[in-house]
Amino acid sequence: EEAEKGGYDHFMLKEIYEQPRALRDTLKGRISHTRDKVVLDEIKMTAKEIKNIKRIVITACGTAYHAGLVGKYVIEQMVRIPVEVDIASEFRYRDPLIDKETLVVVVSQSGETADTLAALREARRRGARVVAITNVIASSVAREADDIIYTWAGPEISVASTKAYTTQLVAIYLLALFLAQERKTMAAGNIKEILDELKALYSKVQEVLDNDQPIKEFAEKYCRHEDAFFLGRGLDYAVALEGSLKLKEISYIHAEAYAAGELKHGTLALIVENIPVIALATQQSLFEKMVSNIKEVKARDASVIAVAMQGHTEVEKVADQVIYIPKTHPVLAPIITVIPLQLLAYYMAVNRGCDVDKPRNLAKSVTVE
Ligand code: G6P
Numbered sequence: 291e292e293a294e295k296g297g298y299d300h301f302m303l304k305e306i307y308e309q310p311r312a313l314r315d316t317l318k319g320r321i322s323h324t325r326d327k328v329v330l331d332e333i334k335m336t337a338k339e340i341k342n343i344k345r346i347v348i349t350a351c352g353t354a355y356h357a358g359l360v361g362k363y364v365i366e367q368m369v370r371i372p373v374e375v376d377i378a379s380e381f382r383y384r385d386p387l388i389d390k391e392t393l394v395v396v397v398s399q400s401g402e403t404a405d406t407l408a409a410l411r412e413a414r415r416r417g418a419r420v421v422a423i424t425n426v427i428a429s430s431v432a433r434e435a436d437d438i439i440y441t442w443a444g445p446e447i448s449v450a451s452t453k454a455y456t457t458q459l460v461a462i463y464l465l466a467l468f469l470a471q472e473r474k475t476m477a478a479g480n481i482k483e484i485l486d487e488l489k490a491l492y493s494k495v496q497e498v499l500d501n502d503q504p505i506k507e508f509a510e511k512y513c514r515h516e517d518a519f520f521l522g523r524g525l526d527y528a529v530a531l532e533g534s535l536k537l538k539e540i541s542y543i544h545a546e547a548y549a550a551g552e553l554k555h556g557t558l559a560l561i562v563e564n565i566p567v568i569a570l571a572t573q574q575s576l577f578e579k580m581v582s583n584i585k586e587v588k589a590r591d592a593s594v595i596a597v598a599m600q601g602h603t604e605v606e607k608v609a610d611q612v613i614y615i616p617k618t619h620p621v622l623a624p625i626i627t628v629i630p631l632q633l634l635a636y637y638m639a640v641n642r643g644c645d646v647d648k649p650r651n652l653a654k655s656v657t658v659e
Contacts, residue, residue: 294447300646302448302540306632307499310492312453313625315442316460317488325489326482328468333437335419340472343393346373347418349381349409350397351656353451353535357423357458358397359528360624364462367621368470378405379659381412388416395465396422399446399454400655401429408659410434423461425454439465448647449654450539452632455532456495456625463488463622487619491626494616498629504613505630508595509637512566513541519557519567520547520631521587523580526570529624533568533631540649541639550583563591568631571598571605572615572623584608597627 298304320329346365348358355377362373376386378396382405388394394413398406401424410431413420422435425443432438441457467484470476512518518537520530527549534547548557550569561567567587571580577598584594585608596609600617615626639646 299640300448300636302450302452302636302646305446305448305453306629306636308444309453309456309629310496310499312443312457313460313492313495315444316457317464318442320464321485321489325485326478328464328471328481328485330439330464330468332439333421333465333468335437337472339419340469342391343371343469344391346371346393346395347381347386347388347413348373348375348395348397349378349406349413351378351403351406353455353532354397354399354406354458356528356532356535357455357462358395359531360459360525361395361397361462361466363525363528364621365466365469368466368476369473370475371469378403378409382409386412386416388413388418390417390419392418394418394420395462396420396431396435397424397458397462398422398429398431399425399441399443399451399458401426401431402655402657404657404659407431407434421465423458423465425457447654449649449652450536450635450646456628459625460488484619484621487622491618491622494618494626495629497616498626499633502633504611505633506637508566508611509634509641512593513638513641515564515566516544517560517565518543518545519561519565519587519592520545520570521550521553521567521580521583522547522570523550523576523583524573525621525624526573526576526580526627529627529631530568530570532628533570533635536632536635537638539652540635540646541642541644542650543638550580553583553586558586558590561587561590561592565592567592567594568634569594569596569609570627571596571602572627573620574599575620577602581605581608597630599623
């Protein structure tokens with residue numbers, strides 16, 4: 291086992307560091323040489339079928355569900371089709387509104403999660419076309435879906451998912467761009483701009499990984515707290531949910547993710563002196579709003595670590611500490627933003643002496659209901 295960890299203390303850390311490679315593999319062969327077209331030959335839908343999609347439903351569990359939440363923002367923005375995201379164990383029990391004009395996207399690292407597989411079957415029974423995003427070749431989900439986008443993350447051993455999540459995001463971006471390209475809902479120049487940025491992502495992720503010192507320090511300082519909050523707006527809210535799940539899963543710190551605008555409707559009552567707040571402020575159009583939300587928690591003496599894009603130094607005036615991520619297209623920011631959150635969860639858990647790769651009560655793949 292030690293050999294398999296390749297010199298890292300835990301599989302989770304190894305897998306976090308594998309992300310630049312994994313992201314490159316997920317993109318390989320899926321962008322044209324001229325970088326202006328998405329090549330997704332694995333989607334076998336005809337032009338007419340693509341044109342006829344009226345709704346998209348994404349269903350998954352756990353971290354894969356959080357990737358789906360990013361998918362809602364991204365697909366709605368790029369393809370202008372309404373997207374609903376549902377937890378697989380909820381979706382299947384509520385007589386879902388699915389028909390032949392619905393495209394169902396099932397996301398599952400293992401491809402064996404019982405609820406996700408059951409949701410896939412339910413969707414197909416009701417006549418929907420199902421696209422699977424999965425990491426495991428010939429898994430149950432892959433075998434039963436109509437189309438499969440493999441994530442090529444390589445085996446993920448750690449129970450807490452990291453590289454599977456970021457590669458699921460890439461698969462979702464490719465699917466969104468592909469649908470936008472086929473339905474002509476985006477200008478060619480805009481598609482190219484995002485494809486260029488996607489290609490540049492893995493080196494930006496590497497940059498964040500190389501700059502882990504401030505995260506280690508924050509983790510050391512705050513690892514004894516029993517509560518933490520993650521705040522964000524828009525795509526940052528979806529990432530906040532994943533950051534909060536990572537922390538809960540492996541460090542057993544109670545964490546809550548909140549849409550920052552919703553703070554004053556409840557959570558603000560729980561913000562007390564010194565409580566760690568991780569505030570995500572990568573979305574330019576929402577930046578000023580996030581700064582106001584950070585001020586709200588600072589006024590209650592919370593300890594704020596903010597994640598912002600390079601150049602947005604204004605946030606230094608309100609946060610205690612800022613982690614800067616390299617500039618990218620705002621729509622792609624989640625792939626980079628989640629990296630410091632994965633590292634934060636990891637170092638918090640290590641400092642607390644937790645069994646990082648095998649957290650209590652959790653399984654890598656939940657094949658029973
Ligand atoms: C388990 C794992 C999670 C994972 C979820 C869904 O709960 O511990 O890390 O996100 O299952 O798994 P899947 O293989 O369907 O993505």
